[in-house]
Each structure stands twice: as C-alpha cells, then as structure tokens.
Amino acid sequence: MAKTPGTGKGSKLSALRSHGSPSAKFDSDAALIEEIKRLQPPSPQPTHWRRWLAAAIAFVAVHVALVIVLLHDADPGYFYSRRYPNIGNINLETDAPFMGYPPIDVVYTWVNGSDPRWKREKDHWHRRWKAQIQGDIFDETDESEVFDASAAATENRFRDNEELRYSLRSIEMYAPWVRHVYLVTDGQIPNWLNVESPRLTIVPHRSIFANQSHLPVFSSPAIEANLDNIPGLSSLFLYFNDDVFLGAPVTPEDFISPSGVQNIYLSWE
Template identity: 40%
Template sequence: MKPIDAVITWVDGSDPAHERKLAGYLASTGISRPSAAHRTRFNDAGEIDYCLRSILQFAPWFRKIHIVCDAQSPGILEQLQGTPHADRIHLVDHREIFEGFEQHLPTFNSRSIISMLWRIKGLAEQFVYFNDDMFLLRDVSPDDFFRDGKVVQRGLWRMQSGQTWSSRLLGLLKRLRGHREEKVGNLDSQQMSARVAGFSDRYYRLYHNPYPMLRSTLERFFSEHPDLLQKNCSFRLRSNEQFKTEAVATHLEFLHDNAIVDNSLHVVQLKPSEQLPARVRIKIGKADSDESAAFVCVQSLELAPESLQREIVEWLNRRIVQTNS
C-alpha cells in the first residue's frame, strides 16, 4: 500500500500571541474587524483533540499526521508524548509552507493556508486534508479515499449558478438593487474553483468531510500557474476572490479521469449555534444508528448554548474518546 498522510489545519485564536498578530494586522490596514476575521473562525473549543484522537483510533494506517499551525502546539501533543503515536505526528509551521512567500505572513486565512499544504516537506503523494472540526466516527480504510491511484470523491455535480435562468434573473435583480454580497460563500468559491480547473458550466459540490488529494497534481498545476498561487495565498483574511484549493484539486482529478464518485459513506454536519437543539439531537441519533455515517463536522461549537455544548461533548467523548480507552 502506498503511504497516505493526514493533514490538519489548526489555530488557537485565544492565544495572546495570535490575538496580537491579528490586531496588529487589522490596525495596519485601518479596517474594523470584518466577518472574515470573526473570532469563531479562530476559536479553539478542543476540536483538535477529537480530530486527532479519531484519526488515531479509526484510521491507524495513516503514515504521518501533519498539524499545520502558526508557532503554536495543541495541548494534546503533551498527552501523547511517550506513546507510540508521538513519532507519527509532525508540527508544520506556516513559515515552512510559505517559504518564498513570507511577505504574506502572518495569515489568518484557511484558504490561503490550504493553497500551500502540498509544500509540506516530506508529505506523502496521497494525503487527506482535515479541518480541525472534522472527526471520524467509525473505522475507515485507505480505499475510502484512494483506489488504484484514483481519488475517491464525495459530493454531487451541479450546474454553475450563472447557467440557470433563475440564477441569472436573481443576479440581475441584485445588481438593479445595488446589492453587494459581503459574505464569503462556500458554494460560490466551489464554483469559482471549478472554473479555475476548466469547468465552465458545472461544478462538483463537495461535502464538508475530509478531502483526499494528490500532492503531484497540485505541484504540477501551480508550477504551470504560479500567478494563481501567488494571488490565492496573498489574502490575509478570507476573500470572495479566492478559490478553494481542495475543490480545484478535485476538479483537476475529474478533468484527468482520475476520480471516483462514491457516496456510500457520509458526513453528519452539526451547526449547534444555528440549528435548533432538537435538530442537533436528531442528527446525533441518526449518526449513532447509521453505519454509513463515517464523518462528523461540528462547526462553531463554542457559540452554541452551554447545555447543548455539553451534550455534544458527551457524545463525542462516547464515540471517540471512550472508544480510544
């Protein structure tokens, strides 16, 4: 079996050093804190612990686990010192992957950081990217991400929004009203990413679960389009002008007939600060009863009501931590 690495991006936004860097950058630009710099984007509610523990428990076949951060180290690494897992975990500083692009540091933008993950020294050709709020819920195998050199994708094909009469009409109405979209949208960025890779009329909408990628695909693409890399990594805060590198990688694999669609496993997406507690509980119940629920993404846990936070943490402890015991 070819080696496969896991890559996790992580930040502790409550770290005084990080807060000073962000405050300094905002002050230098003369702008107030925009939505792209909202504290919830950087808050650490202990998600990295569950992410890392779930990988160690349910995917022990990963060769190395790279944690990409900005001069920080998650506390769980101290707990793992002296265990067989310690040597498999590699801290990667932003300065390593931004070598030659140091003028864009410090960065507070996950899209910029993801653009550079393929530059991790010693990274395996096959790697799986995790947000730190993505966790495994059950055993997964290498074939769930890569098969015969091809990348396994989870999602569905959709038309680009500008290709339907209804979206065109909506866009016209917005322009007539002087509407200005400030939200940095995920689907808009996925569509842009498809266009960057050469798909003009449709895009593959990726689900919010771990993303398998090939290092050589990104290395080749960015060597042919260095201007795209330079621009995409230059934004210190998330911007509507950025593409999502994981989506570009996906579309490049489809373009070269090197992708397999398999939605037999799925993700449970929890947004406890937005979803009603009853809806969150229903989702958790379904995740417990459905063997195909292999992934969970818990977004902005720290913004949820405290009682709901406790319920989710108790559930994650039962599904991940106690399983490790």
C-alpha cells in the same frame, strides 16, 4: 604396391555380400542398410530436457530477483485494503479484490483563536490591511475595536475548544492506516500534544511559504494553497480541519478510488 582386395572403401559391404547370395542373409537392400546402421556407433541425441531445465531456472531466478527489488523498495506505509460498504458505494459489491495504496498522510491546519497574543497580532495586521485598502490614517496603537456581526462570526470561528484532541483520537481509532500526521500552525502548539510522537510533525507557516514577506498569514485559502510544500508529505494526503471527526472505521478506498482519483460523494437527505 598392389592393393589388397577387400581393403578399400566399401570392403565391409563387399564382405557382407560375399557371404553367399544376397538373399542368404538379407532379404533386400533395405535390410542391409538397416544392418549397417546397427553396426555403426550411435550418434549422441540432443538433451532437450536440459535446455528446458536451464530456461526454467533462469525464469525463476529473474522473478525472484524482481520480487526482492520490489520488497526492498516498497514503503512500509503501503496499506492493503478491501472495499467496505458505506454511504458512497452502498449499492456496489463489497468483496472487491485487495488494492494496494501508497502511504497516506493527514494534514491539519490549526490555530488557537483563544490565544490573546494571536488575537492582538491578527487585529494589528487586519487594521493595517484595512488602512492600505481604504487609505485610512489612524493610530495603530489604538486598541478600540468595532464589534459587528462579522467580528462575532470571526471570534466563533477561531475559538478553540480542543477539537483537535478528539479529532486525533478518532484517526487513531478509525484510521490506523494513516502513516503520518502533519500539524500546520503559526508556531502555536497545544499544551496537551505529545510532540515526541514519531507519527506527528509540527509544521510552522514559515516552512511552507517560499516568500517570507507573505507572513504572518491569517487566510485559510493562502495556507491551503501551500500545503503541498510540506517536507516529506505523501503524494496522496487527507486534509482535515481540527473539527473533523471520524465516527466509524474508514479505509483509503473511502477517499480515493483504486485508480488514484478522489472520491466525490453526492449529498442527499
């Protein structure tokens, strides 16, 4: 079959050139090529803005999800504090940025040394301990006591004047950011104490001593060495004796540095 002229590849270009001389319509081959490009259908351009929009949406979605997770897992006891002037950092700047602190609890060790039952029990175990150390044989039912300077000092140390009542009030007034108060006792409870308070827990010695044969205990260092066994206690906590009183507003930064290290203050007159 004979091939019709002008119907093969390049027939469009031949048709353009057959219309008179090349210079009649196009000044150069470059102009011809541009005309061919114009006649061809335009190729689709990449939609870069759509890609940027998708990336931005994904970025925002990830950050929103992270914020939701952090808010869900955050402890409601977190406290945001600003550094205030005090005796420890009086020469430092006072407009430091806000710092986030984990929950902080307060632990008290308390005993009513005026309780006759507790005094009898303490004297009983003291005599037994003394007999084991010195090898003395004596009648443990003997109620006679030897009063000396040491015994008098012990009586003064354990006498209860309801200091705990006013120490708790000072925390409520000057440190409301404290999450919880744990009162470690030998089963004694002040008759004025509201044990139904959701921010207070009574902790008997038996719940923090793993070896029950060490009880009863009358040694403050032994009790203090087991305070970290209190169930539910915060990782950072303040340890108070019942005669510790706050006299002005305090913040977590007065006790703990922003890096989580205990503050140590120098004493001067």
